[in-house]
Amino acid sequence: MPFDPLHQESQIQRRWMEAQAFRAPRASELKPSDRTFYMLVMLPYPSGRIHMGHVRNYTLGDVVARFRRMRGDKVMNPLGWDSFGMPAENAAIKNGIHPAIWTRANIQEMKGQIQKMGISYDWDREIATFLPEYYRWNQWFFLKMWERGDVFRALRNVNWCEALGTVLANEQVVDGKDERTGHPVVQKALEQYFFAITKYADELLDGHAQLDWPENVKAMQRHWIGKSEGARLTFDLADGEQVTVFTTRLDTLCGVTFMALSTEHPFILKAAESDPGLKAFCAQVAAMSREDRLMSDIKLGFRSKLEAIHPFTGERIPIFAANYVLMDYGTGAVMGVPAHDERDHEFAEKYGLPIPKVIESENPWEPGILVNSGEFDGLTSEAAVDAMVERLGGRAEKAITFKLKDWGLSRQRYWGTPIPTVHCPDCGVVPEKEENLPIRLPEDVAFAGVGASPLLTSPTFLDCPCPRCGRPARRETDTMDTFVDSSWYWMRYLDPRNETLPFAKAEADAWSPVDLYIGGIEHATMHLIYARYFHKIMRDLGLASGDEPFKKLICQGMVLKDGFKMSKSKGNIVDPDEVIAKYGADALRLFMIFAAPIEKEIDWTGFEGIDGATRFLRRITRMVEEHAPTREPLPPKDQLTAEEKTLLVKLHQTLHKVTDDLDHRYQFNTLVSSLMETSNALADLPAGAPHRGPVLQHALEVFTLMLSPAAPHLAEQLWATLGHEGFCMHAAWPSVDPAWLSADEVTVVVQVNGKVRGRILVAASATEDERRAAALACPEALHHMEGKEVVKVVVPPGGKLVSIVVK
Ligand code: ANZ
Ligand code: ZN
Numbered sequence: 001m002p003f004d005p006l007h008q009e010s011q012i013q014r015r016w017m018e019a020q021a022f023r024a025p026r027a028s029e030l031k032p033s034d035r036t037f038y039m040l041v042m043l044p045y046p047s048g049r050i051h052m053g054h055v056r057n058y059t060l061g062d063v064v065a066r067f068r069r070m071r072g073d074k075v076m077n078p079l080g081w082d083s084f085g086m087p088a089e090n091a092a093i094k095n096g097i098h099p100a101i102w103t104r105a106n107i108q109e110m111k112g113q114i115q116k117m118g119i120s121y122d123w124d125r126e127i128a129t130f131l132p133e134y135y136r137w138n139q140w141f142f143l144k145m146w147e148r149g150d151v152f153r154a155l156r157n158v159n160w161c162e163a164l165g166t167v168l169a170n171e172q173v174v175d176g177k178d179e180r181t182g183h184p185v186v187q188k189a190l191e192q193y194f195f196a197i198t199k200y201a202d203e204l205l206d207g208h209a210q211l212d213w214p215e216n217v218k219a220m221q222r223h224w225i226g227k228s229e230g231a232r233l234t235f236d237l238a239d240g241e242q243v244t245v246f247t248t249r250l251d252t253l254c255g256v257t258f259m260a261l262s263t264e265h266p267f268i269l270k271a272a273e274s275d276p277g278l279k280a281f282c283a284q285v286a287a288m289s290r291e292d293r294l295m296s297d298i299k300l301g302f303r304s305k306l307e308a309i310h311p312f313t314g315e316r317i318p319i320f321a322a323n324y325v326l327m328d329y330g331t332g333a334v335m336g337v338p339a340h341d342e343r344d345h346e347f348a349e350k351y352g353l354p355i356p357k358v359i360e361s362e363n364p365w366e367p368g369i370l371v372n373s374g375e376f377d378g379l380t381s382e383a384a385v386d387a388m389v390e391r392l393g394g395r396a397e398k399a400i401t402f403k404l405k406d407w408g409l410s411r412q413r414y415w416g417t418p419i420p421t422v423h424c425p426d427c428g429v430v431p432e433k434e435e436n437l438p439i440r441l442p443e444d445v446a447f448a449g450v451g452a453s454p455l456l457t458s459p460t461f462l463d464c465p466c467p468r469c470g471r472p473a474r475r476e477t478d479t480m481d482t483f484v485d486s487s488w489y490w491m492r493y494l495d496p497r498n499e500t501l502p503f504a505k506a507e508a509d510a511w512s513p514v515d516l517y518i519g520g521i522e523h524a525t526m527h528l529i530y531a532r533y534f535h536k537i538m539r540d541l542g543l544a545s546g547d548e549p550f551k552k553l554i555c556q557g558m559v560l561k562d563g564f565k566m567s568k569s570k571g572n573i574v575d576p577d578e579v580i581a582k583y584g585a586d587a588l589r590l591f592m593i594f595a596a597p598i599e600k601e602i603d604w605t606g607f608e609g610i611d612g613a614t615r616f617l618r619r620i621t622r623m624v625e626e627h628a629p630t631r632e633p634l635p636p637k638d639q640l641t642a643e644e645k646t647l648l649v650k651l652h653q654t655l656h657k658v659t660d661d662l663d664h665r666y667q668f669n670t671l672v673s674s675l676m677e678t679s680n681a682l683a684d685l686p687a688g689a690p691h692r693g694p695v696l697q698h699a700l701e702v703f704t705l706m707l708s709p710a711a712p713h714l715a716e717q718l719w720a721t722l723g724h725e726g727f728c729m730h731a732a733w734p735s736v737d738p739a740w741l742s743a744d745e746v747t748v749v750v751q752v753n754g755k756v757r758g759r760i761l762v763a764a765s766a767t768e769d770e771r772r773a774a775a776l777a778c779p780e781a782l783h784h785m786e787g788k789e790v791v792k793v794v795v796p797p798g799g800k801l802v803s804i805v806v807k
Contacts, residue, residue: 001717003621005584009713013118021727022120024076027510037073038511039065040490040550042519042527043080046106047087050113052559052566052592052604053520055576059592060556060668061518062119066709067662069120070733076511077120078493080127081107084135084482086169089415089454092447099415103130113577117585118712120729125493129485134492135417136438137502138484141534142420144541146431150196153429156408157264160188166453167412176287187286189264192410193419193478197533201225201402203547204532212552214599220524226403231389232331233396235259238307238316243267246330246401249340251384254373255358257348258336259308260301260322265332268321271304278302278321285323299324299347311395312374322347330401340364407530409481414445414454416479424466424473433467439475453477486527487534490514491544505543514550516666518598521555528553554666557601566604574604586711587613593710594672617714620679620707624700629723632694637739642761643686644695646747650681651699652740658706659736671710678703697722702734750775751803752784768795775802 001008016022030036041061044054058079065077081103088099095102107128114121127134145151159168163183172178173185197204205225208218230248237243243259261268263282272279281302285293299322306319324343325334338348338355342365348355359381361368367381375391376384389396410419418439420432432439442461445454455461455477466473488502494511495503528550535549558565561572579588590613595602637645654674661667661674682699685692701722708715708728719728748771750758758780762771772793775781781804788806795802 001621001721002625003618003714005586005617005713006581008717009116009118009584009586012713012716013115015716016118016120016727016729019727020124021729022077022122023124024078024122025074027504027506030074030510035073036076036511037065037068038076038490038514038516039068040514040517041079042517042523043082043486043489044110045082045085045087046103046110048106048109050110050576052574052576054114055117055588056559056592056602057518057520057556058114058117058119059589060554060598061516062117062589062712063593063668063671063709064516064518064662064666065120066712066729067733069729070705070708070731071663072732076493077122078125078127078490079114079119079121079123080125080489080493081129082482082486082489083107083128083130084416084479084485086413086415088130089413089447092415096447098443100130103128116577116580117589120712125496127489127492127496129482129489130415132438132440133497134489135485137488137492138417138480139420139432139437139439140434140502141484141488141537142480143431143434143437145195145537148540150199150537152194152196152406153191154194154406155189156192156194156410157187158190158192158412159185160190161185169411184287186283187288190410192408193421195407195409195533197407197530198402198404200533200536201227201404203536204404204529207532207548210548211550213550214553214555217521217524217528217553217555221529224404224525224529228401228403230399230401231385231396232399233311233335233392235308235311235317235335237267237319238309241267243308243319243333244331245333245335246399247335249337249367249381250388250396251367251370251376251379251381252337252340252358253335253388254312254370254376255337255339255356256310256317256335257338257354257356258344258351259317259319260325260334260336260344260347261304261319262325262327262332263321263323264327265321265325267306267319268304271306272321275305278304281321285321288323293323293326299343299350301347301351303351311392318353320347320351328405329403404529407481407483407533409484410478411481412453412477413479414441414447416482417484418455418461419476419478419480421476422464422466422473423476424469424471426471427466427468427473429476430466430468430473436467453479455479483526483530487530488538490531490549491538502543505545508538508544512544513546513548516552516554517550518554518556520558524555552666554598556598557596559602559604561604563603579607579610583607583610583614584713586617586714590617590672590711593668595669597669598666616676616679617711620682620703621714621718623679623682624704624718624721627696627700627722628693629721630693630697631723632697634694634698635691640691640695641689642745642747642759643684644689644691645745645761646759647681647685647695647699648740649746651678651702652737654678655702655706655734656736656741659733662709668710671706675703675707675710678706704728705731705734746800748775748799749801750778750781751801752781753805754803755784757781757784766799768799771795771799771802775804 039061041057065075069075083103088103091102092099159173161168161178161183176185178185231250232244232246234242234244263285272282301320301322304319308317310317336344338344339357340359358372359368360371370376370379370384420439422430424430442458444458444460446457447454462474464475491503494507531549538544564570566573587610591609658671658674661670704715704718712729715728744764745761746764748760748762749756758778760774760778762774785806791807792805
């Protein structure tokens with residue numbers, strides 16, 4: 001059959017489907033001797049259509065899954081849909097389509113596209129997070145975590161739009177206004193639910209040691225978790241109260257000239273009641289988003305009427321409210337040391353505060369030796385911290401603070417998992433009973449035009465009995481952050497229809513941890529931290545074993561066009577469907593694998609790359625078509641000619657390298673270049689080679705098997721042409737024959753006056769002189785040297801060539 005992907009690929013896909021060729025076994029079907037491999041890609045959001053980023057991610061994952069199957073592993077390779085979230089709800093508001101309808105349609109569309117790629121997913125394990133069968137387990141986890149004390153309620157600032165009476169997501173707020181209506185947005189504290197992820201902060205840091213993850217991802221997580229070692233110190237205030245600060249530089253205590261408190265600090269809030277200036281300042285800061293505050297170069301402050309007392313000198317220290325002090329870090333209060341902290345320096349200059357130096361060091365911002373610090377003069381910063389803690393008695397203690405915050409999971413949105421609690425006038429906030437799960441999203445909600453969460457518009461949802469006392473109560477209308485959905489989804493694939501548990505332990509133990517996880521670097525912190533956290537929760541609930549969910553992580557590079565990320569807003573999207581419709585999936589897959597190493601970006605410069613891949617696939621198809629299949633065995637080595645041996649040596653060396661690249665190094669682009677080299681070696685085999693039939697049969701079989709993970713459709717076709725029954729994807733990966741690996745003989749090309757005239761075989765260990773002598777005896781070369789005088793014989797470094805110059 002000729003190369004005709006548009007016709008062949010869908011047929012082969014149908015055959016795979018009918019034969020359930022991608023099915024992963026259940027735990028009970030596995031034998032103790034079976035090796036398993038769990039290949040996971042980050043599950044897509046069903047936004048409408050797949051893009052090249054998806055194609056790259058899924059193709060690379062599929063190469064690994066297919067390779068592992070051929071290596072004899074039992075492979076888990078699933079896909080699902082991260083299908084709650086804002087875009088569906090926005091589409092509902094804009095177009096009046098229910099989010100479920102929008103989501104279903106998108107899933108169907110994208111699934112069709114992915115299936116056309118020939119990705120070997122076990123679709124029987126497909127999940128969609130917006131379905132009650134899935135999200136009921138989010139609710140179940142919530143209840144279990146509530147029981148364990150891993151859920152709590154607390155005040156947390158939200159973007160609040162008074163005019164709309166609603167909470168807005170960060171992306172909806174631009175310049176302190178609602179992006180759509182322009183109504184002002186302020187920070188307002190609401191009672192919300194939190195997962196106590198900070199309990200696991202240390203373990204999340206320490207766990208990195210056992211992970212084969214990119215260093216930069218670990219570094220980003222370390223930074224996000226932000227462990228900071230320092231001390232807590234309590235100052236007396238002039239009015240008799242006390243304020244505690246967190247500092248990493250207790251050694252600078254004698255340089256404190258002011259104290260800065262967050263505008264949300266309780267003492268500031270209280271002081272603002274009788275201080276209109278302070279109150280106005282706090283309101284001004286409240287209008288800034290957290291991001292703006294962190295990014296702001298401008299340090300703003302307002303001097304309150306409060307004063308602190310320096311614990312050593314008894315001096316009065318002014319207390320400011322300041323925009324750069326965050327309430328949710330440390331204690332929300334800072335001791336200001338202008339000579340040794342950059343932010344404090346800027347602040348002190350602006351507000352005319354003294355800047356006394358108390359540390360002698362090369363750089364004012366670094367530790368050194370204490371000066372102007374009385375009895376502590378001469379101590380190193382490190383020693384001074386200990387001495388001061390000692391001297392301050394109960395006022396100071398060493399302390400550790402994390403940047404990591406407890407995970408606020410409340411969203412005042414419709415399209416998410418309903419939080420399974422109830423507000424009872426008598427009992428307060430009560431968790432739902434497990435047997436009442438799932439708490440389903442109601443259908444009778446209004447989207448368009450309402451400011452408030454749509455759930456507030458559904459009476460069938462709101463009214464419910466209290467799970468504790470049975471009296472009329474009101475259901476919680478907050479839904480969960482959609483990051484909850486993706487924090488354990490890979491476990492649900494293992495047991496997707498389980499109705500009594502999120503998944504059975506036996507299934508988890510059979511497959512977990514994930515052997516390889518591929519996804520975008522943009523998930524380095526949130527998703528990959530939340531997922532690790534949930535794994536530890538699942539472990540502590542006795543559901544899963546091991547401490548970490550993903551053994552190895554690879555972050556694939558982006559697909560760019562003309563140097564930019566492909567995106568709707570840039571209008572530079574190349575639609576994978578269009579490419580497949582024109583070239584077929586194999587060509588696109590090959591391009592995605594070949595274009596660059598997995599971590600690097602790919603620049604989509606046009607269709608040349610795909611054209612190249614197509615030419616290559618067509619050429620090898622022709623080669624296989626022209627070969628007459630044979631069952632004749634490969635003759636022993638010593639009977640083969642130099643050219644035949646050369647081909648087999650090249651073939652097995654390539655196989656060895658490719659196997660190693662895929663097995664251990666996850667280098668995929670070399671797979672394609674190796675295939676190309678092999679195809680050239682195949683073409684070099686002379687038409688009249690005496691053992692051409694069996695040599696080519698062997699070489700083409702190995703070649704086709706190596707091709708199979710990358711271009712699986714064509715590999716099936718070629719496999720059949722070579723006389724095989726059954727799927728190529730289920731055939732065993734070829735084993736390297738060591739006899740061919742250690743090329744005890746190597747081919748040397750003989751040139752006469754710059755033209756290739758012959759090839760000779762010499763011992764791999766042959767010296768330069770031996771190579772020269774052998775070349776001069778090469779019959780084809782001799783033919784061109786007849787009657788001429790040898791002027792020069794050159795053996796360039798490497799010894800693969802002998803160049804003879806005659807006159
Ligand atoms: C006095 C001092 C002197 C400080 C000095 C630093 C240098 P990291 O390393 O990021 O943990 N800080 C404490 N709580 C804060 C908050 N809620 N908002 C803003 N800044 C806060 O930083 C810890 C340091 O950041 C603390 O140590 C404190 O300033 C400030 F020469 O205290 B330091
Ligand atoms: Zn009650």
